[in-house]
Structures are given as C-alpha cells and as structure tokens.
Amino acid sequence: MQPRAAHTAPMPSIPAISPADLDQTDHRLPLYARLRDVLTRHIAGGAWPPGEALPAESALASAYGVSVGTMRKALQQLVDEGLLERRHGSGTFVRRAQFDKSLFRFFRHAGDTGSGIPASRILRREVTTAGEAPEAALGLPADAPVIRLQRLRFWGDEPFLAEDIVLPHDRFSAFLDIPVEELGPLLYPVYEQACGQVVARAEELLTVGAADAVVARLLRCRTGTPIVSIERTAFAHDGSALEWRRSRGRADGFTYRVEIR
C-alpha cells in the first residue's frame, strides 16, 4: 500500500473523500469490500483523528455514490475488524489503542495492575536471512532477506520478556529508515504508518520450556528456569504473513488470557 517515509508532513485534517478513491481498489471485489478497503486506507493514513467522529453513514454513502445499506456493510466489517466503533445516537469513531486489547497479550507478574504498556528496549536490529521457524511461518524462501529485531520488555526496572521479531525485508524496508530510538513500545502502528502493512489477525503458539544461557542472562534468572514461549505469526487482510515473533518469559507469575468465540 502507501509506504510513507518517516519524515512526511502530518495528514490534512479534512480527508479528501471522492468516488474516484474506488478506482484504486480491486474491481473484482464487491462494492462493500472496496469501500471497506478505501476507508481502511483513510483510517490507517490518519484521516480521522482517533476518538473523533467520521461523517455520518448517510453522508459517506452519498459522497461515494452508494446506497446507505452498502456503506453500512462496509462500516460493519471495519467494526468487526476492530478499526471502528459505532455508538448509537452519537456516531462512528476510529478506535484508539486497539493493539492493547486484541493483539497484545502480556506476561503479568502477580503484583502488577494489568493496565498500561510496559517499557521496552531494542537491543539489536539487523538485516539477515531468517532461521528455520520464522521463514517457514512467514512463507519465505530459505535465503530471503529479513529484518531481525531483538527487544527486551520491562515492568519498571525488571526485565520480564525477551522478544525476537522477524519481518520480511521486502515489505518492511521503510522500517529501517526509522531510528531505533524513535520506536515506541508498540510496533504495529509503526508497521501501518511507515510501511502500510496492517495486521488483521494473528496466531499464537504457547509452549513451556527451560531457559537457555542467552535467555537466562536477559531475564536475569538461572539457566534451566521454567520459561513460557509464545510464538506469534501476524497476518494481513489478504492472508499473507507479516511478522513472526517469539516472546519468552519466566513461567512463574505468568498469566495468559484468551477469549474464544
């Protein structure tokens, strides 16, 4: 999609909505799906500030020259994907901090409040070729270039999670333009805004093992300490794999909550 560089000017606050936007979408898709994609692009581009209302569905419908019912179907899909929130009587809103909720799960120690985002420090960022597990998960050939990230997360001063993150270099080359110091604790918004890559869903695989020497040093525990490992593969709307991530933390005090539907 539209990979934007790190230094672009802020978006205009009044988004340019026009029926011509539809021409930039896949003509084979149904109209509501093309509307959904157009709106997704506007939302990802920051056209409407999170927390503020979009135009009314009737206004959007006439702006794009479609019926209200069709626009409703597009909007509803975005609600299902977690991008929008609709409030009866007041309007349609861009959801903020969606990543905390559905695509973000943490190790939690007994004492913490469970709210807030832990601090993180990036230990390394490099371009290499992926190992076996990541490349299989990302569907890449054995020698494809990838961006590899090593990160450590903290509650206060205590490291509790060691992360290895792997991104396909092709889609994420713009990610390398961003100084490591400017990366905040949340990466998915960066993927969206810098690389135009939107995470739609993810799979996680949990296992329990023992700390090896590297992990033990990072987490300040002994080799052999019980460790929980979470391998996550994140996917785009089209089903292609965007990111592979392995997070490891001490098993004591570990808590993982899932909603199943």
Added chain:
Amino acid sequence: MQPRAAHTAPMPSIPAISPADLDQTDHRLPLYARLRDVLTRHIAGGAWPPGEALPAESALASAYGVSVGTMRKALQQLVDEGLLERRHGSGTFVRRAQFDKSLFRFFRHAGDTGSGIPASRILRREVTTAGEAPEAALGLPADAPVIRLQRLRFWGDEPFLAEDIVLPHDRFSAFLDIPVEELGPLLYPVYEQACGQVVARAEELLTVGAADAVVARLLRCRTGTPIVSIERTAFAHDGSALEWRRSRGRADGFTYRVEIR
C-alpha cells in the same frame, strides 16, 4: 457423537416451523435476534440433520412472515457462531463437529497426531456448593448448589489432563439424569441437548505451576512437576456464565494454539 438424553424419543424429521415460534422468544430483542434464537433451538433439537440443507432463505422468511433481508441477518449470525455453513448456489447447512474446532483446545504431547478426541473417564460427579474461584466466575452466591465433575483424559493409556468442571445446579439439573457411563468425551453437545444450554463463547486463563499431591497422582508424575493450568469460563449468548472448568496437565510437551482477531 451427539449423546442425546437417554430416554427421549427421536426427533421428528420434518421440523414444525411456524410464526408462533417467535412468541417463545424475548419480545424486547430485535426480530433478527429472535429468529436467530428460534433457529438455534431447532438446530440444537436436531430438526435438520447435519450435512443436509435447511429450507431456502426465501422459504424461511415467508414461513416466519419476515422479509428476506431480516432472515439473512439471522442466518448470518448463526454462520458467525459456527452453527451454520452457507454455500453459494447450493444451500444452508448445519455444521457438524463444531466443538472440535473453536471451543476445544488440548494439551498435546510431542508424539501424537493432533487429530481426534482423547478418551475420558469421569471419576466423580456430585452436587455440592462451589469453591471460591468457580462461584466467582459463575456469578453465583457463596452457597449456591452446583454440580461438580472430576474427569481424567487420556491419550491411549496415558492420563494427560485432570479436569474439574463446575455447573450451576439450577440450569443443569437435567444433566444429573444422564448416567455417567453414557457421557461421551464431548460435554457441550450434552449441555445443549439435555439442558438446552448453548455455549456461545468462552474465556481461558493459562498459568504455570507445580503439581500438588492430588494432581501428581492423577497424572502419574512427581509432586512439584511443572504443570499448566487452564481455567475456562464458558458463556451463553445472553452473557451469563454456564460452566467453569480447570484443566491441568504436565508442562513438558504442552502446546496451546490460539487465533487472535
């Protein structure tokens, strides 16, 4: 598969559909939601054999005296819940074996195939009052009567999972009429067919701990062996809690897979 209440007569193969069915639903709900509930009841009652088609949406709509669009919305909700499957050009079908897929997650040991349902043995069934964790999760008063089930699951001869299951006695009294020997490995279909309770979603909470004496005996391991515990609370469509369940198994060889949306 579908264990039906022991003494009931077989269902009629031609379901009696009539607009009067709607009177038995909550009048405060929107029409499509009431249609959804009516259809759920028919499906749970076995009105349409799994794998065979329901009447066409237009036929259903006129049978209930509603418009096609409204009927479509009801049917779509059942698709989202996994009860139905629609195939363009051929029809609407009751899905079989839905419980394997979304509401069923297992401990898996390295060697197993990952397919199939493990055998299970029920060790105890009794009516008591719940402990602290279950009663809080079920939203019951401290001294409410509950049905408590202790169950052990096997891969072949090897026990790998010890389960404690708690059900509110009020809703599940019919469950006690079913002989323990007739209970198969899947309980949710029994809840549906014997007690009319349909599980719509669930929450699971994973933690890692050590085996106490009781669990160690059941799982044939030493006290203190690392153990994974999964606490699940299952909810009905109206949001009320139906079942609390804690499953514990050895941490080595443990695997848990989740899809996040």
Added chain:
DNA sequence: CAGTGGTCTAGACCACGGG
C-alpha cells in the same frame, strides 16, 4: 430538538451449483 446509528421492508439483479 436535530442528528445519529439500528431495524426492517420489498424488490431487482447477479453469480454460483447441480441436475
């Protein structure tokens, strides 16, 4: 109160599947 999203209708046309 005016404006928003939520429900429901009635119908047209299209795309797919199987006989």
Added chain:
DNA sequence: CCGTGGTCTAGACCACTGG
C-alpha cells in the same frame, strides 16, 4: 436450466445521544 445464496438499492420508521 432452475434454485440457491450474494449484492445492491431506496426508503420508512424507531431508539438513542447530545445540546
């Protein structure tokens, strides 16, 4: 070919929110 579900339209009416 016919019957199925999928898309899209145009509109009426209701229920909720906020000033």
